[in-house]
Amino acid sequence: MKVTLLLTASSLAAAGVLETRQRATPKFESLVASPNAPRVHATSKRTLTSYGPFILPASKGGAAAGGGGMGMGDSTLGGTSFMLNMEKGICSDKTNGPCTVFGGNVSVYFEDGRKATPADGIYIHHLLTTDRTKKATNFLSACDNPTRAGMSVSGFGGTGFVGVGEDSGEEPVLYTQRDGQSKAGYWVAENDKFMANVVLVNYNKEQKSVTVKYDLEWSPTPPPANTRGMLVSISQCPGKGSIKMSPSGPANSTSGKFTFLEDGVILAARGHLHDGGSQVAMYVNNKPACASKATYGGKESTTEVGGTKWATISSMSYCDGPIPIKKGDQMHLVVEYDLKAHPLRKSADGHDATGVMGMMSVTFASSAKDF
Numbered sequence: 001m002k003v004t005l006l007l008t009a010s011s012l013a014a015a016g017v018l019e020t021r022q023r024a025t026p027k028f029e030s031l032v033a034s035p036n037a038p039r040v041h042a043t044s045k046r047t048l049t050s051y052g053p054f055i056l057p058a059s060k061g062g063a064a065a066g067g068g069g070m071g072m073g074d075s076t077l078g079g080t081s082f083m084l085n086m087e088k089g090i091c092s093d094k095t096n097g098p099c100t101v102f103g104g105n106v107s108v109y110f111e112d113g114r115k116a117t118p119a120d121g122i123y124i125h126h127l128l129t130t131d132r133t134k135k136a137t138n139f140l141s142a143c144d145n146p147t148r149a150g151m152s153v154s155g156f157g158g159t160g161f162v163g164v165g166e167d168s169g170e171e172p173v174l175y176t177q178r179d180g181q182s183k184a185g186y187w188v189a190e191n192d193k194f195m196a197n198v199v200l201v202n203y204n205k206e207q208k209s210v211t212v213k214y215d216l217e218w219s220p221t222p223p224p225a226n227t228r229g230m231l232v233s234i235s236q237c238p239g240k241g242s243i244k245m246s247p248s249g250p251a252n253s254t255s256g257k258f259t260f261l262e263d264g265v266i267l268a269a270r271g272h273l274h275d276g277g278s279q280v281a282m283y284v285n286n287k288p289a290c291a292s293k294a295t296y297g298g299k300e301s302t303t304e305v306g307g308t309k310w311a312t313i314s315s316m317s318y319c320d321g322p323i324p325i326k327k328g329d330q331m332h333l334v335v336e337y338d339l340k341a342h343p344l345r346k347s348a349d350g351h352d353a354t355g356v357m358g359m360m361s362v363t364f365a366s367s368a369k370d371f
């Protein structure tokens with residue numbers, strides 16, 4: 001059976017149908033102290049963990065710098081997808097944990113240590129990290145279903161952890177308050193297993209080898225409250241999942257209601273959008289709680305695709321807590337896209353990106369110590 005499959009695969013490869021290049025599986029590379037000071041608590045540790053190599057095939061769309069392509073096999077629309085198994089590297093190079101993570105961000109680097117940005121033709125489609133071991137109860141209900149527990153988009157059967165979308169940005173995902181007033185954080189137990197779904201886009205006509213680096217702020221001691229994050233999406237709402245967009249200006253889409261299933265406090269929140277999006281507003285019990293707004297462009301996030309200047313989202317602003325929550329409170333999102341101000345991302349051969357997103361990542365602590 002196996003032999004037959006191999007033969008079939010190699011004959012297809014010989015016919016040029018299959019990608020024959022051998023791709024290295026990304027693995028733990030190193031854990032080093034960050035040259036930067038911790039951002040939330042002066043006494044925390046801050047480390048850089050590298051995983052790699054991620055081998056990104058050359059763009060076949062033919063148009064990293066002008067010209068049309070054949071469209072066949074254009075890898076710049078969907079990107080190249082990797083599964084990264086993280087057996088170690090979160091706070092330790094022997095295993096993962098134990099530690100309390102206060103926040104973190106992820107970026108992509110070239111092998112020579114330079115950051116790989118949209119200006120270099122490298123684009124993070126998304127990077128979702130999951131703590132496969134931690135089973136946290138979800139504090140929000142399913143959309144428009146107040147009695148059923150909801151799901152985090154980044155959960156994958158575990159608990160979502162530091163990740164990044166097209167709006168990547170430099171600023172960390174926070175598991176505590178940004179102002180340092182809370183010692184709450186995300187508890188990583190010793191030996192927790194993590195996994196990441198990494199989708200990267202290479203607009204260059206050459207293959208690129210890159211490394212993904214997690215920049216984490218943490219402490220070895222358990223937190224007074226173990227925070228949980230959920231990434232919820234308007235696409236989870238039955239009948240309200242599609243995002244409205246208009247070439248002539250801003251258009252809003254309103255999600256259904258997500259009900260809080262317990263008392264607690266929102267410590268931080270931040271929107272996730274794709275190019276074209278301008279803000280994600282959060283409402284609690286129909287009152288505006290905050291809006292997370294997109295910033296476009298800047299040196300690392302401006303480039304050219306097919307001869308046209310393109311500024312991608314460089315950051316999303318924070319919604320800062322504490323926002324006190326009572327069980328039964330309802331949250332909804334208003335997602336604004338403005339294609340006049342910010343066109344959709346284009347593939348190298350000129351296709352508009354599909355599947356735009358409108359999400360909010362919410363960090364929550366119940367009032368009780370919840371381990």
Ligand SMILES: *[C@@H]1O[C@H](CO)[C@@H](O)[C@H](O)[C@H]1NC(C)=O
Nearest residue numbers: 105106107170171213214215
């Ligand atoms: C994380 O973000 C900070 C800015 O907040 C930046 O200085 C740092 O280089 C980023 N970390 C990585 C690994 O890119």
Ligand SMILES: *[C@@H]1O[C@H](CO)[C@@H](O)[C@H](O)[C@H]1NC(C)=O
Nearest residue numbers: 250251252281291334335336
């Ligand atoms: C979209 O919603 C936001 C937040 O509620 C609001 O500020 C904005 O004016 C709305 N835009 C449109 C076009 O309705």
